[in-house]
Amino acid sequence: MFFSADPGSVTHGIQLSLVPVFLLTAVAAMIGAVTGRLARIIDRARTLEERLDARPDAARTAAAYAELADLRKRGWLVNVCVALLTFCSLLIGLTIVTLFLGETTSMEFLRLPTIFFLSGVICFLLALLCFLAETLLATRVLRFGRPR
DSSP states (O other): OOBOOOHHHHHHHHHHHHHHHHHHHHHHHHHHHHHHHHHHHHHHHHHHHHHHHHOOOHHHHHHHHHHHHHHHHHHHHHHHHHHHHHHHHHHHHHHHHHHHHHHHBSOOOTTHHHHHHHHHHHHHHHHHHHHHHHHHHHHHTOOTTOOO
16 A cells, blocks of 8 residues: 655545545534433433332323333434434545545545445435434424323
8 A cells, every 4th residue: 555645635635534524523413412312211211110110090001101102212213313323424434534545545445435425424314314203203292281
């Protein structure tokens, strides 16, 4: 493997590799938001389970189990979202590595950076769809003033 000694090609390699880093910033912010939602889902599920253990009232038990089922679906969607975002980060990282190595070495990666980048963007879009589905599911269970 031949590394280029030309500062211009190293500079250009860094410039090429820097652009996908902005997507990594968006992914990191999204992971933070989604894991915050997961924490709230877990907290709510624990609260419901404690209520069920403390006072097993037949009328409220059915409603609590229905809400726990919704929380389970939401938790699954959030977990899928985090997995997709993590895979997106991995693919964008591989994009950065192949762009930099392709510019600064004699190695030819052909279309590999393009495949990595587009796959990462697709994972990000799928994660956004999971996030949308989770938020729609979360707002569906709200009652907004209706008696419980």
